[in-house]
Amino acid sequence: MTSLPIRPAPHTGPAAGEVIVDWFAGAARDLPWRRPGVDAWAVLVSEVMLQQTPVARVEPVWREWLARWPRPSALAAASPADVIRAWGKLGYPRRALRLREAAAAIAERHGDVVPSAVPELEALPGIGTYTARAVACFGHGQRQPVVDTNVRRVVARLVHGRAEAGTARAADLDDVAVLAPVDEQRAVRFSVAIMELGALVCVAGTPRCGTCPVRDRCAWRLAGSPAHDGPARRVQKFAGTDRQVRGRLLDVLRAAPEPVDAAALEPAWDDAVQRSRCLDSLLADGLVEQTEDGLFRLPA
Numbered sequence: 001m002t003s004l005p006i007r008p009a010p011h012t013g014p015a016a017g018e019v020i021v022d023w024f025a026g027a028a029r030d031l032p033w034r035r036p037g038v039d040a041w042a043v044l045v046s047e048v049m050l051q052q053t054p055v056a057r058v059e060p061v062w063r064e065w066l067a068r069w070p071r072p073s074a075l076a077a078a079s080p081a082d083v084i085r086a087w088g089k090l091g092y093p094r095r096a097l098r099l100r101e102a103a104a105a106i107a108e109r110h111g112d113v114v115p116s117a118v119p120e121l122e123a124l125p126g127i128g129t130y131t132a133r134a135v136a137c138f139g140h141g142q143r144q145p146v147v148d149t150n151v152r153r154v155v156a157r158l159v160h161g162r163a164e165a166g167t168a169r170a171a172d173l174d175d176v177a178v179l180a181p182v183d184e185q186r187a188v189r190f191s192v193a194i195m196e197l198g199a200l201v202c203v204a205g206t207p208r209c210g211t212c213p214v215r216d217r218c219a220w221r222l223a224g225s226p227a228h229d230g231p232a233r234r235v236q237k238f239a240g241t242d243r244q245v246r247g248r249l250l251d252v253l254r255a256a257p258e259p260v261d262a263a264a265l266e267p268a269w270d271d272a273v274q275r276s277r278c279l280d281s282l283l284a285d286g287l288v289e290q291t292e293d294g295l296f297r298l299p300a
């Protein structure tokens with residue numbers, strides 16, 4: 001009788017978290033905020049910029065911000081107009097003002113040093129669950145579950161066998177914490193490694209399972225790669241949205257050395273109703289202000 005080759009069971013061998021850390025050593029992108037010596041302030045700035053903006057657009061702006069405002073107190077002392085101008089085309093410019101507010105709080109409450117405790121980080125303006133843990137982990141070398149959209153997608157597939165992550169849950173943090181290696185330094189590497197896996201391999205849409213380091217133990221693959229059976233993901237459009245109009249209006253004001261009248265904003269967008277609505281929302285958000293004589297400018 002011929003004996004069958006013994007095949008390892010799917011979950012034998014090093015834990016998935018260890019495998020992902022080893023994969024990261026050879027696959028990681030060389031991003032400036034990941035290099036040795038980058039302090040927690042630089043990490044915080046990068047994390048806020050990266051929340052809704054791709055790496056390639058963030059990198060030059062991040063370098064400019066750190067050169068210009070190397071400490072939180074330096075950013076806190078800048079005018080809102082300077083900060084909005086320096087934010088450039090990163091989008092969602094309220095982040096710029098919130099980052100300036102966070103910088104002021106760090107300078108005032110923490111002696112110009114970015115705190116390392118998650119509750120203190122979460123108490124800063126505009127800093128939520130994700131950013132607080134990312135700064136504690138990447139900026140201060142703490143073991144922390146850091147869960148963004150990419151990580152949730154990897155965990156949904158690898159651990160739960162689902163094609164998509166669905167809505168965020170409090171248990172997401174526990175799911176990721178369980179995967180992290182025991183060794184603290186490797187746990188810190190793991191937090192960035194699983195994000196990278198989600199950004200490069202276990203991507204939205206069709207994952208690149210053929211190059212995935214954990215394909216032999218992925219619950220979704222082992223289940224036969226079942227299709228997503230929940231609601232379809234919404235694809236955010238940009239053209240024609242209020243976001244686009246707000247960006248165009250801000251472009252005009254960024255380029256204007258002096259306050260401008262409403263007529264100067266007309267070329268930014270043809271639809272007067274939408275233009276007016278967007279200008280009102282920029283005023284409400286504190287991204288634009290109106291002078292006593294009715295002109296518009298970035299906030300002084």
Ligand code: SF4
Pocket residue numbers: 154157158201202203207208209210212213214215216218219220221
């Ligand atoms: S095998 Fe495919 S689905 Fe599973 S974790 Fe890797 S890339 Fe994602």
